[in-house]
Structure formats: C-alpha cells, structure tokens
Amino acid sequence: xxxxxxxxxxxxxxxxxxxxALHCAPVARNDRAECVIVAPSFAEEMNRCRYMQTMLAQQxxxxxxxxxxxxxxxxxxxxxxxxxxxxxxxxxxIITAADYAGQLGYRSVTLLGIRLGALLAAAAAPExxxxxxxxxxxxxxxxxxxxxxxxxxxxxxxxxxxxxxxTTAQFEEELNRGNSIxxxxxxxxxxxxxxxxxxxxxxxxxxxxxxxxxxxxxxxxERSTPRADLxxxxxxxxxxxxxxxxxxIGPAFWQAHERTLAPNLVNETIxxxxxxxxxx
Amino acid sequence: MSLQxxxxxxxxDVLMLDGQTTEFDSDTGLLGSIPEFDSIAxxxxxxxxxxxxxxxxxxDELNADVFATIGSLTKxxxxxxx
Numbered sequence: 001x002x003x004x005x006x007x008x009x010x011x012x013x014x015x016x017x018x019x020x021a022l023h024c025a026p027v028a029r030n031d032r033a034e035c036v037i038v039a040p041s042f043a044e045e046m047n048r049c050r051y052m053q054t055m056l057a058q059q060x061x062x063x064x065x066x067x068x069x070x071x072x073x074x075x076x077x078x079x080x081x082x083x084x085x086x087x088x089x090x091x092x093x094i095i096t097a098a099d100y101a102g103q104l105g106y107r108s109v110t111l112l113g114i115r116l117g118a119l120l121a122a123a124a125a126p127e128x129x130x131x132x133x134x135x136x137x138x139x140x141x142x143x144x145x146x147x148x149x150x151x152x153x154x155x156x157x158x159x160x161x162x163x164x165x166x167t168t169a170q171f172e173e174e175l176n177r178g179n180s181i182x183x184x185x186x187x188x189x190x191x192x193x194x195x196x197x198x199x200x201x202x203x204x205x206x207x208x209x210x211x212x213x214x215x216x217x218x219x220x221x222e223r224s225t226p227r228a229d230l231x232x233x234x235x236x237x238x239x240x241x242x243x244x245x246x247x248x249i250g251p252a253f254w255q256a257h258e259r260t261l262a263p264n265l266v267n268e269t270i271x272x273x274x275x276x277x278x279x280x
Numbered sequence: 281m282s283l284q285x286x287x288x289x290x291x292x293d294v295l296m297l298d299g300q301t302t303e304f305d306s307d308t309g310l311l312g313s314i315p316e317f318d319s320i321a322x323x324x325x326x327x328x329x330x331x332x333x334x335x336x337x338x339x340d341e342l343n344a345d346v347f348a349t350i351g352s353l354t355k356x357x358x359x360x361x362x
Contacts (some may be wrong), residue, residue: 044320149323155342156319160311167339184319219293226331251296255324257316260296 087195
C-alpha cells in the first residue's frame with residue numbers, strides 16, 4: 001500500500017442495514033481536506049471497476065485528498081441481498097456516505113460517478129452537503145438503455161448452449177408480473193428494474209448546481225465520443241450548466257474480464273481535481 | 281478502411297486484445313475461439329457496433345451463427361447498413 005494512504009474500513013448505519021465503508025485517508029491531511037466519494041457502477045461492472053478505484057485512492061492520498069467508497073445496500077460487503085436492493089435505496093446510501101464523510105471531518109466533497117453510478121451521483125447531488133463538484137467516468141446517461149444492455153447479457157450467456165436465451169421483452173414481462181430475474185448471477189427485482197429504467201440525466205439535471213466534469217474513455221485516438229453523449233453535453237451547456245468534457249485514452253476497464261487499469265484516466269482526473277499536472 | 285477492418289479494430293478495442301487482431305481475417309473464429317469473448321464481451325461488442333454504425337441488433341441476432349467468425353459478423357452488420 002502507498003505510504004501516503006491509510007485504509008480505514010468500517011461498517012456504517014444505512015437506512016436499511018449496515019453498509020461497508022472503505023475510507024482511504026491521506027496521512028498528510030489538513031483542515032480543508034477534500035473527500036472523493038464513489039458512486040459505483042452496476043452489478044458485475046462494480047467489481048470490475050474496483051482496481052481503478054484503488055489506484056485513484058492511492059494517488060489522491062499523495063495530494064492530501066481522501067477517497068470514500070461505500071457499498072450500496074445489497075452489494076459488495078454491505079448488508080442485504082442484491083434482490084432486496086432498489087434504486088431509491090442506493091441514492092439514500094450515497095447520501096449516507098456523504099454524511100459519513102462529514103463526520104470524518106471533510107468539508108469538501110466530490111462525487112465520482114462511475115458508469116451507472118453517474119446517475120446515482122446526479123440523483124443524490126442535491127442532498128449532499130458541501131458538494132464541490134460531480135465527476136463522471138464514462139457515464140451512463142440513460143438507465144433504460146443500460147438495462148437493455150444488461151438484459152442482453154442473459155441472452156448472450158445462452159449462446160452456444162442448447163437453450164433458448166429468451167428476449168429482453170420476455171424478461172420485462174416476467175418482471176412486470178412481479179418476479180425477479182437472474183442475469184449473470186445477479187437477481188434483479190422488479191423494483192430495482194423499474195428504478196433503474198426510469199433513471200435519466202434529464203430527470204436530475206435541473207437540481208444540479210455544481211460544476212460537472214465528464215470523462216469519456218476512448219480505446220484509441222481513432223475512436224470518438226458517442227454522438228448521444230455529445231448531444232447530452234451540448235444540451236446541458238445550452239441550459240447554462242457548467243460542464244467540462246474531457247477525453248482519456250485507455251481500455252474499457254469497466255468491461256474487462258481481467259484486472260485492467262486506465263492510468264491516464266486516473267492521472268487526468270487528479271490533474272483536474274488538483275490543478276497539478278500528473279506524469280506517469 | 282473496409283467495414284471488416286473497422287469491425288476488427290472494434291473487436292481489438294472492446295476485447296482489449298492489444299493488437300493480436302492484426303492477423304485476423306474473415307475466417308477468424310470468435311465465439312468459442314477467443315477466450316475473452318464471454319457473454320459480457322458479446323454485449324459490449326454489440327453496443328460498440330451499434331454506437332459506431334448507428335444500427336440496432338435484434339435480440340434474436342445474438343446467436344452463435346452471427347458471432348461464429350469475423351466474416352459472419354461483418355455480413356450481418358453489412359446488411360444493416362444497406
């Protein structure tokens with residue numbers, strides 16, 4: 001572990017159960033210390049992003065900035081089963097994490113939304129005290145599209161096996177009948193499904209008053225930011241929001257099967273937060 | 281660049297094959313041939329193709345025939361762009 005960082009794990013009280021909190025505290029901490037709070041991605045993506053979180057935490061500590069990661073209810077090492085989780089609960093858990101950062105003495109908070117976590121961060125933002133800014137890593141701006149992709153994993157998993165993979169429409173029917181469905185080992189309840197399906201940036205934008213930094217990760221110089229994302233960013237600007245769009249070349253770490261890091265994204269995020277250019 | 285080479289580039293990026301795809305051609309096998317090509321990778325690839333080419337895959341196109349080889353996948357995308 002990085003000598004500038006001290007790990008302080010704890011169970012904190014959430015509104016439905018104990019939540020596992022991992023506080024990466026900078027050893028050199030001053031009164032104005034800032035805390036970055038992670039709003040994690042969804043299901044398997046949450047696990048696949050952990051290495052990046054750790055890398056970010058270690059480097060932030062060197063700049064006197066903390067990172068706090070709280071597993072939402074029903075995920076990671078927190079209480080509850082995934083099937084018991086729902087979207088509103090997760091939003092409350094992000095707010096709980098921010099309150100905990102306040103108890104730890106941080107007077108300035110950045111919410112880092114990773115993938116679907118960007119929607120969680122945007123939803124929680126109005127309730128987060130001392131919020132300085134929102135930072136998004138490869139944000140998902142439309143819960144419905146993200147769920148559609150998630151359901152497709154169930155279909156894709158059946159390819160090559162002698163079984164009917166079903167269709168996303170069939171899965172939705174099943175959920176509408178009140179049954180949970182299992183996708184890639186995650187039991188998704190109708191309540192969680194509906195919550196994520198309804199989540200969209202448009203819904204949360206009007207309540208956001210802090211600056212937003214939107215990082216798009218591109219696999220190579222030849223790739224470009226998806227058109228839909230550029231459109232969303234333009235739309236927000238035209239509505240007077242302070243939004244900065246940054247691109248970073250690196251692997252799609254949230255999809256990677258093996259441990260995958262995008263060091264450029266970490267360096268560029270830290271440069272952005274501290275105003276100090278980073279070198280690899 | 282031809283459609284097939286675009287698709288090979290996207291496969292390289294999505295599966296993080298780090299340039300191993302330079303030898304790929306239309307006969308190169310995908311599903312069952314490339315260890316990284318799991319169900320999440322199939323969905324990531326389909327999403328990337330949809331974004332890049334502005335097309336849409338149907339659920340029933342997520343099958344073993346479409347993802348058998350570079351050639352079979354290219355053919356399906358080609359039909360969508362016609």
